[in-house]
Amino acid sequence: MSEVVNAKFAPGDKVRIANANPPGHRRVPVYARGRPGIIERICGAFPNPEERAYGFDGLPKRPLYRVRIRQTDIWPDYKGSDKDVLELEIYEHWLEKA
Amino acid sequence: MRRPNDIGGLPAGPIGRRGHDPEPWERLLTAIVSTVGPAKAKIHCLDEFRRAREDLEPEFYNSLTYFELWTHGFINLMQEKGVLTREEVESRAAEIKDRLKRTE
Numbered sequence: 001m002s003e004v005v006n007a008k009f010a011p012g013d014k015v016r017i018a019n020a021n022p023p024g025h026r027r028v029p030v031y032a033r034g035r036p037g038i039i040e041r042i043c044g045a046f047p048n049p050e051e052r053a054y055g056f057d058g059l060p061k062r063p064l065y066r067v068r069i070r071q072t073d074i075w076p077d078y079k080g081s082d083k084d085v086l087e088l089e090i091y092e093h094w095l096e097k098a
Numbered sequence: 099m100r101r102p103n104d105i106g107g108l109p110a111g112p113i114g115r116r117g118h119d120p121e122p123w124e125r126l127l128t129a130i131v132s133t134v135g136p137a138k139a140k141i142h143c144l145d146e147f148r149r150a151r152e153d154l155e156p157e158f159y160n161s162l163t164y165f166e167l168w169t170h171g172f173i174n175l176m177q178e179k180g181v182l183t184r185e186e187v188e189s190r191a192a193e194i195k196d197r198l199k200r201t202e
Contacts, residue, residue: 025101075107
């Protein structure tokens with residue numbers, strides 16, 4: 001795993017995925033934006049793919065987290081167990097402290 | 099902004115789960131995209147290739163199969179990089195079609 005220097009969040013931290021709507025290539029699906037979650041792990045630090053998508057080097061590397069979100073927080077009409085979760089890998093610049 | 103690839107949660111019909119073997123041209127395209135890109139020449143990276151597909155007009159995007167999306171995204175990306183033009187691809191494709199027709 002790529003070493004993470006100065007990660008803003010730690011496993012167990014409560015976060016909210018930014019409710020942003022910028023144009024261009026973005027790595028957070030619309031259904032997840034604005035949703036609350038918990039940091040499940042730090043995956044590493046990687047060049048920012050949202051910059052690499054336009055030919056830039058994406059540096060400095062950005063911390064990437066696995067974020068655990070309750071299905072009932074994503075889908076208002078979710079019919080499964082309220083313990084069901086979805087885990088998405090999300091870069092730090094999309095996350096806010098909750 | 100929701101791009102045409104980002105359809106999670108939108109109303110949709112059932113998902114067809116039947117597998118199928120790739121066509122020879124789909125295999126060839128996969129090899130070309132990979133060789134020109136990350137595996138060898140590094141003229142593009144996978145993030146750019148994804149972005150190029152997502153840049154297609156939504157109506158056009160939704161009319162294409164998976165590897166047709168690859169084809170059009172790749173042509174646009176190579177044109178953007180100055181490697182080739184869409185006209186070159188189309189005139190070459192027309193030549194090949196013409197030749198096939200004559201040998202039928």
